[in-house]
Amino acid sequence: MNKTKLGIKKEPALGHKKLLVLGYVWPEPNSSAAGSHMLSLIQFFLNQGYQITYASPAQRGEHKIDLTQLGVEEVPIQLNSCSFDELLITLNPDTVLFDRFMLEEQFGWRVTKHCPNAIKILDTEDLHCLRQARQAAFKRHQKHKDRPFTLDDLHCDVAKREIAAIFRCDLTLVISDYEIDLLQEHFKVPEQLLFHCPFMLEMNTHSASGIDYQDRQYFISIGNFRHEPNWDAVLWLKQSIWPLIRQQLPKAELHIYGAYPPPKATQLHNPKQGFLVKGWAEDAKQVMENAKVCLAPLRFGAGIKGKLAEAMWCGTPNVTTNLGMEGMHMGKPWPGYITELTHSIDLKQHAKDFAVKAVELYQNQTSWQQYQSLGYELLIANFDKELIQQKLASRLNSIGLGLIKHRNDNFIGQMLQHHHLKSTQYMSQWIEAKNKLI
Template structure:
């Protein structure tokens, strides 16, 4: 496959080790992974996607793109044979847990392979915010420095390059955790804006509110509960005929039980075409009280011309100098929930009822998407950084002594632990 991104005539091999199998219609992480796959296909890579996870019902068929699919086992020497025979030029770890599990094996058997970590979001940041939210207090430095962060930051240091989706997290990694800039790459959503035109559905053609997000993602479930228990009743008092349509993959019984037609709170479940249902809604609600990374639901809302109401956590890392395509409720985990719900509901009703403001914010959303998430602007920068890395790998690694040190100890400790588990499994 040829590309404008300097695709080479020499065959190159990429191994992606996936935490899950990609489901682009179920989560932003799945969509982002698919954009990375398309990017590397454009660079001429032969791609193998391997994962130890079970395949979900909404899994994308990567073989349609010419990508080889392989199931691999955790703590099993069969991976050593597999990766040695594949001999990849580049290995992409989907989230730090996969680097922990397979990184030492890749380094041992394919020492010259470039190792890239795709964080998706900083799991340690999300966890720290969730903890603070449950305890109704502001996040502290001690929260950020928990064991999960030590594992995640160590994986970042051990890799040659880490893809960071959020501008905020780029700054956090460098300023709080002292991660060198040369092993980081800001890689936000890479949207194919050439294949998209603004929605023809205007203010008058749209109705109702929408909230969307994978139910397996804890921040999304928390947002649904927040809507049900505090925000939606306040909106419904002022807009008694309005409905809130809740979409998301894998809704558990505790979510479907919230469905209530009389209250206008409708749990729809998985959307076959998320863009279609988003373009029919007038306002997107995302009362996210904790989380990290970028919010795919909000990027999709703005891409579909649907203004939103969200929180500072929801909008974090997405503006990059642009004005927001909706309303942002100033939320801190120490804020009283009732006060937050009242402010959020007031903003939602105002946006839903005012056509002039709605159109202004819709245009700001289009402008933000075009400025910040156009793959034609992002992919060349990523390709250039990869090319530089390929041509200067020994020098690049020599400037990362902490990474070398962590790699040395990780190789020993993780190798022996994994081999012990493998031996134990053989005798049980």
């Protein structure tokens, strides 16, 4: 992957600070918003003068970028292996970044044991407990017409694991302001352990799209097929929403893009219906910029949506649900139409509402142009890389200068760290010993 194409510049090292990133996956910025966000964080630490090692136990995907082009060392690691201890001792990092709570669970105790003075940062990407609880509630309601999602659904094992990991770390990066509020108000996580870190976009390089309304022809939906909310959105489009749109716009096309489409997705491809499953887009911005309207009918999920940020960047207004725009508008007018998805509304009626708004936006040039301008304004207000990175650098510097007090003020974290160190350490060592006998 060409690093110039990614809009990333390799910066010279400014110091000798060391960062170890423990990745849940190898970054694929052209496949998912999580990959793009991780790449932004890597660029931030490079600009701060860090020497970076990216380590992951995951298999390398076909769309993985080559981090070595940026001067980042890539190291494959194993679960439940003392070889990771040797890596820690050799690197002796000043900072460790865990990519999602599962990596903190697996490797956090080893970091605490061998690098007790390293600042530990957790990047949530989205709150997994919120996404999974919403998905379970939606599926339950769809099947049994049971009660809707409530905050009581968050009192599950995933939440207990995820919140514990947040307390054990010195700082947690949270991508959504809604999730910041949820963590503070519902789970009582102290403000000093959290940092609101949405998408960091190069707004100083952004320019308005040169492709006008009349030159755009199709609807678009885009998202990694391995992400369950995206797959559910595609199915809902196919089964309920798109037929209603085609009744009013019989020549319209919907182009479906996304990495790793399974056979069950490609089988939905139907040119006669204008439902075109395109799969992987090598240049997502190009296909987005040529689309007239972005459709994101998300019925569950968490975090914020890369597809909608990309649509705004490309000057493509959108139609989405209240869950789709959650955590993104931050009080600013939304650059498109929103349908309110609640369990009190019939899904057939919601599909009709979504289709009506999609057709209206597709046909109304005046509204379309107004929403395009609002999209540019929202990006500048909420996702300016320079402003976010200045705040993040300041927070990390403050934590580093007062790390002992910062940790002493987090007694719950110390308590969880103590028990986690014992229980997880012994379980991991037992698995390691067992593996040696196989």
